[in-house]
Amino acid sequence: MVLEEVEREFSLGKKDAADGIPTYYCPGENLFPLMEKLKKDFEVLLDITAVDYLGKKEKRFEVVYHLLSLSGKMRVRVKVEVGEGEKIATLSSLWKNANWLEREVYDMFGIEFEGHPDLRRILLYPEFEGHPLRKDYPLKKSQPRIKLLRPERK
Amino acid sequence: MKGENFVTTTVESLIGWARKYSIFQYPFVTACCGMEYMAAAASHFDIDRFGAGLTRFTPRQADVLFVVGTISHKLAPVLRRVYEQMTEPKWVVAFGTCTVTGGLYDNYATVQGIDAIIPVDIYIPGCPPRPETVLDALIKLQEKIRKEKQKWSLRK
C-alpha cells in the first residue's frame, strides 16, 4: 500500500482515531505532494472539513481530509493545522470535487485555499459578513437580506 | 310563491362560500415537512375532499400559499417575491414548527418564524404535523375565508 511509502517519505506519525481510521498530521507545505501520492491508492476524496480550536491550540484551525480507497477497502484521514490568516494549498487539480468542498470550508471558516480557481461562498449569500462556523461568530447573529416585518424575530 | 324552491343570500356570503371550496394552493416546499404535506395531499387523507386538491405551480394562479419547511435567510427574498406575485385574495398557511417559530433551528441561518417575512393566516404546529392536523387547519382556514369581509368588484 501507498501508506507505508508516504509514512517513510514524509516521516508522518500515524495516530489511530477512536473510529479506527488511520489519521495523519501533515505540515501545510507537504499537503499537496502527500495527497498526490495518496491518490494512487485512495481514489475518492470523501470530504473536506475543518475544526476551529479557538484558544485551545496554537494554530487555530485544523483542516480535515477524508479519503477512501475502493481497491484497498479502507479510509484514511489527513489533518493539517492552519493558523488564522494562513493559506493552504488547494487540491482542486487532483480531485474535481475538492473545488466545492474547499469553497464550503472557506464559506464556513474563512480558510483560504491558495490557487483555488473560484474561491467564493457556496452556501451563504455573497453579502453575508463573517464565517458562521468560527467559534467567535455569535450563535444567533443572523443577517437578513430583506427588511423584516418583525425585526425582533431575526 | 307557493311551491317555489329558492334560497336567499347575500353576495358576500355567496362569494365566501364559493371561495372556501375552491382553494388553489401553491406549495412552497423546502424541507422534511414536505413528506407530510404529500401524505395529506395523497389518496389516504385526500385534501381534495375539502376542495383544495388543485395544486398550481405558479403563484399567479394560486390563492393559498402553503409554506412547508424550514425557511432560511438566504431564501427569504424568494418567499416574499412568491407572496407578492399571488393575486388578491390570498391566504398563507405556515406548515410545521419551522415555519411557525424557526423550530429547532435557533441559529444564524433560519428565519425565526415566517411571519417575520409575510403575513400568516393559519399556523400548523408539529414537527412534522400529522395529516389530520393539516386537514384541521384547512377547515379552520375555510371558516376564516367564509367569515371574512370579501374583496370583490364588478369592474374589470
Ligand code: SF4
Ligand atoms: S417542522 Fe420538523 S419536519 Fe417540518 S421542516 Fe421543520 S424540522 Fe422538518
